[in-house]
Amino acid sequence: MKVLLTGANGYIGRRLKQTLLNEKVSLRLFVRNPKSVDPDLEVEIAEGNTFDSDSLNRALKGVDVAYYLIHSLQDKNYKELDRQSAQNFLDAAIKQGVKRIVYLGGLGVKEQASKHLLSRIETGEILSSQPHKIETIWIRAGVIIGSGSSSFEIIRHLTEKLPLMVTPKWVKTLAQPIGVDDVISYLNASKDLNIEKNLIVDIGSQKMTYKEMMLGCAHALGLRRWIFPLPILTINLSSYWLNFFTPVPYTVARSLIEGLSSEVLIQNNHAKEYFPQIHPISFESAVKKAIQNMEENQVFSRWSDAGGEHDQWEKHYKDDPASAVLMDRQSVKIGIIPKEIVYHTFTSIGGKEGWFGYNWLWEIRGIMDKMIGGAGLNRGRRDPHKLRIGESIDFWRVEDLSVNERLLLYAQMKVPGKAWLEFKIIEDELIQTAYFYPRGLFGRLYWYVLVPIHYLVFRNMIKTILDKAHKKSLIK
Numbered sequence: 001m002k003v004l005l006t007g008a009n010g011y012i013g014r015r016l017k018q019t020l021l022n023e024k025v026s027l028r029l030f031v032r033n034p035k036s037v038d039p040d041l042e043v044e045i046a047e048g049n050t051f052d053s054d055s056l057n058r059a060l061k062g063v064d065v066a067y068y069l070i071h072s073l074q075d076k077n078y079k080e081l082d083r084q085s086a087q088n089f090l091d092a093a094i095k096q097g098v099k100r101i102v103y104l105g106g107l108g109v110k111e112q113a114s115k116h117l118l119s120r121i122e123t124g125e126i127l128s129s130q131p132h133k134i135e136t137i138w139i140r141a142g143v144i145i146g147s148g149s150s151s152f153e154i155i156r157h158l159t160e161k162l163p164l165m166v167t168p169k170w171v172k173t174l175a176q177p178i179g180v181d182d183v184i185s186y187l188n189a190s191k192d193l194n195i196e197k198n199l200i201v202d203i204g205s206q207k208m209t210y211k212e213m214m215l216g217c218a219h220a221l222g223l224r225r226w227i228f229p230l231p232i233l234t235i236n237l238s239s240y241w242l243n244f245f246t247p248v249p250y251t252v253a254r255s256l257i258e259g260l261s262s263e264v265l266i267q268n269n270h271a272k273e274y275f276p277q278i279h280p281i282s283f284e285s286a287v288k289k290a291i292q293n294m295e296e297n298q299v300f301s302r303w304s305d306a307g308g309e310h311d312q313w314e315k316h317y318k319d320d321p322a323s324a325v326l327m328d329r330q331s332v333k334i335g336i337i338p339k340e341i342v343y344h345t346f347t348s349i350g351g352k353e354g355w356f357g358y359n360w361l362w363e364i365r366g367i368m369d370k371m372i373g374g375a376g377l378n379r380g381r382r383d384p385h386k387l388r389i390g391e392s393i394d395f396w397r398v399e400d401l402s403v404n405e406r407l408l409l410y411a412q413m414k415v416p417g418k419a420w421l422e423f424k425i426i427e428d429e430l431i432q433t434a435y436f437y438p439r440g441l442f443g444r445l446y447w448y449v450l451v452p453i454h455y456l457v458f459r460n461m462i463k464t465i466l467d468k469a470h471k472k473s474l475i476k
């Protein structure tokens with residue numbers, strides 16, 4: 001059986017990829033940025049985009065089962081994009097003779113669906129619209145609990161930060177959460193299911209309210225929390241509130257909040273009927289597992305780590321360096337300090353390690369970012385030591401990584417332009433460069449106003465990296 005996995009760098013896709021690889025399935029990954037796939041992985045890669053039919057046809061050629069784990073939620077125009085993307089995928093899959101599509105969508109009924117859920121339902125309807133030509137297994141899940149999942153991160157951040165919560169009335173809405181490992185089990189088993197028809201499978205564990213989930217999470221974290229639902233909090237206010245206290249940016253917070261007012265409950269018994277071997281674990285066990293994974297730095301994937309469409313560096317700078325940049329460049333000789341120690345030091349940037357000095361200024365920048373709807377510093381890092389291309393570090397994203405040579409970060413904070421921060425080792429020199437591609441006059445103004453602060457922060461940053469690397473080399 002030949003399997004194509006789309007969304008292979010996404011939260012669910014990354015985990016499913018590992019399960020399929022462990023099972024030694026003949027696997028092909030469909031990715032937009034091949035650099036974001038671990039080069040040590042022995043797997044076939046098809047580069048492409050669902051808006052490019054040629055790339056879809058190439059990727060789907062010879063495939064028996066294709067997983068569709070794609071959405072464009074980060075884009076303002078996601079409804080239209082998702083519809084087009086699903087249609088292109090279906091057309092190419094039929095053309096290439098694919099036998100089955102497996103899709104993971106959201107739980108809930110159309111009549112009460114938020115704009116986001118409606119878009120997920122539309123995607124499922126499109127993918128399953130030609131049952132006589134291709135069969136579709138459409139798995140529907142509500143709140144997914146696992147280390148790094150957006151729902152769990154929101155619940156965790158709120159419960160950790162706020163001992164007393166005045167919340168909107170949606171905390172009383174009923175849902176059926178499910179542990180991420182169980183979601184992966186259903187998806188994996190779907191490729192082997194012996195049926196020849198379309199199937200919708202609703203998955204979840206026990207029924208509970210969001211309030212019960214937050215209190216359950218607090219209990220697992222050993223915290224006591226008090227929650228008071230108020231009917232007067234609006235969607236706007238709740239979205240700002242979620243944006244401010246949790247790692248999700250405003251647009252994501254708003255889509256999620258809109259969805260929280262309607263119940264997300266299982267509508268059919270197909271999970272038990274067709275997958276009797278899978279027994280979903282309870283909410284409490286899923287939370288405990290997620291917390292344990294976080295504590296042991298075993299977070300496998302995070303909601304914020306889908307790579308993004310373009311390699312921004314390739315797009316904006318590489319082919320036209322002269323047009324790009326205002327820059328701040330600092331360099332130091334690394335002398336006798338081994339390269340790998342210097343590399344290891346600068347790649348530990350962000351998260352709990354901080355930004356090598358002036359962390360309070362970074363904190364202020366993070367708060368400002370949150371105030372205008374950005375991600376802020378709350379996303380932290382997945383792992384204190386390891387990095388991979390495409391993942392987020394606070395309000396940056398790893399755009400390039402070459403062992404013992406280079407780290408390139410792309411700024412995902414709200415800035416009037418495009419910004420990168422690069423660390424590079426060339427021979428015995430560490431070179432640190434902040435690049436800025438300004439948008440209009442305001443972009444330039446922004447850069448020049450910040451020149452004195454940048455001078456302090458960046459000069460100190462490279463010195464601190466060298467000092468830390470030096471100390472580490474003495475211990476070794």
Ligand SMILES: NC(=O)c1ccc[n+]([C@@H]2O[C@H](COP(=O)([O-])OP(=O)(O)OC[C@H]3O[C@@H](n4cnc5c(N)ncnc54)[C@H](OP(=O)(O)O)[C@@H]3O)[C@@H](O)[C@H]2O)c1
Nearest residue numbers: 007009010011012032049050070071104105144306307308
């Ligand atoms: N996560 C949850 O809590 C949850 C809950 C219920 C249901 N689901 C469903 O599960 C599915 C996967 O969700 P997820 O959380 O894993 O999403 P995710 O982390 O945001 O990943 C989305 C993936 O889609 C890819 N993608 C987006 N547009 C594309 C395009 N035009 N062509 C090719 N690839 C494209 C992205 O690729 P890049 O890596 O290149 O950016 C990324 O890998 C979705 O259908 C979602 O509705 C998720």
